[in-house]
Amino acid sequence: MTGAVELRGVTKRYGAAEAVRDVSFTLASGAVALVGHNGAGKTTLMKLMLGLIRANAGSVQVLGENPAAGEFAARRRLGYLPENVSFNGALTGRETLSFYARLKRAPETASLRLLERVGLGEASHRRVGTYSKGMRQRLGLAQALIGEPEVLLLDEPTTGLDPALRLAFYDIVRELAGRGATVLLSSHALSELEDRADRVIIMDRGRMAASGSLEELRRVARLPVRIRIRPGSEAPVLLAGLATARRLPCGALEVEVADHRKVAVLRALLCAGSPPEDIDVLSPTLDDLYAHFLRDREPAA
Template sequence: MTETVKLAGVTKTYGTFNAISDASYVLNAGENIALVGHNGAGKTTMIKLMLGLIRPTHGKVLVLGEDPAAGQFAARRKLGYLPEHVSFNMALTGRETLSFYAKLKSVPVKETAALLDHVGLSHAADRRVGTYSKGMRQRLGLAQALLGKPAVLLLDEPTTGLDPALRKNFYDLLEVMRAEGTTILMSSHALTELENRVGRVIIANRGKVIADGSLDDLRHIARLPVRIRVSLAEGETAPHSTGQSLRIGWRKTGFASFEADVSAEDKMQVLNSVIAQNHNITDIDVMAPTLDELYAHFLTVKEAAE
């Protein structure tokens, strides 16, 4: 794996307040990572450190092998950034806006037409940005961040203001970039929509990294139960699960549907037993812990430890 971003023991202090405390992680080429956490957890501060807009109080930040806060940060052109609040000159057209940023980044202006097309703004390219909807401005912001095919793309809450169809389009676009080797780090609160969209999740809380891994890694560490839902054809009191050593607490959740939480290790034994003992099953769902549940779990564990 090719390392693109590194935080090593990074602390960022404002006065006596630690916005970031001893954060360490490495991001690699071709990774799509979600940075999640409550308001004030330190997500934007981490992104600002990677952009070189602020310097760490302690520790080291490296982006594409260089210090992003150094005056001569040659890799800056290889960084794409979409801020949380995009603001453009309302009097310029979309095309003029993107051309302006292309010149700033020394990217050939002729590349802007394809980017506008990519984010679905070709039809409005010659309209003033002042007439754009919020979602259209967000997409123009994304086109700006994609200028020059960045090796590292930093997106601060990028899907705010996008409708479901545009969100899908947006994640599809990111997947193409990721597959081509771009490192994508996006901060977000939209846990449910991230679930199948990112390969890795970093959870921050009060400036500290409290969990870091793929969804499967986090599930493995958290050891939260798997939920099994069984629907039966007739109104029985609960699925039979005799012949097993496990005592399953079935909850009735509908006319003839029942749910139970079992450990990941016991899941197959319970399923096999239920299927063997119940001949009137109409449906079975097995639900792994969601990112929302994992997030709540890690925060609770962290709060309890402090």
């Protein structure tokens, strides 16, 4: 299998510390969530893909090239947003984006239109030094999008963005992925990524703990499904025999059942003489899966 990004047995050490240990994966088109705690190796992986650092072992290929090679022509087809953006405060937003467009040899007119797209049109002639943290983050996002990159690496991209701009940001991600780009999103905001990533890679202390679509990870984890109801008169009786049944502060009842039993439980509830007023079926979230795959990790050496 080939993809825009391919890692094979990659290890990166800093002295005696292993930031990344024997990691292998292939990224094709679509949106991929890279999740893990601080120090899990997410930023190190991105730096390896950008060619900013070299692996001690294994191979890294991005758009068919070794990014650590002296001449990495594919860099112009990459977009990168670091976790902490930093720009020359004396330049305006427009001057900053023009500078990066020239570096990537991308059309300036099209690049400057990105300022409108990230909500900086009216502030484009202001000096970056007057921008708020959220505005600088938006400028960083515009910079990463210059040239319609084929591979887009985004490290904590929605930090400092208000809810409306977060939605607009994910619209951009969906559009790029729909055109065939590979978008890698590293974030601690797991709930944001849950319905927006085609695939999830979970990192744990430099190792890849799990990888797959949300449904694939749910099948592997085999976590229970939660059924939440506003009960009719017979529902409490039906649920009483289930050890996990509990009443929530809002008055609803919640029960955990194995995924293969949820249909039987729902059928029993709906066919009761007094069916529930409302039912919600809650599958394990990305937060639940993340906690599961890290719960049984072996102690650090």
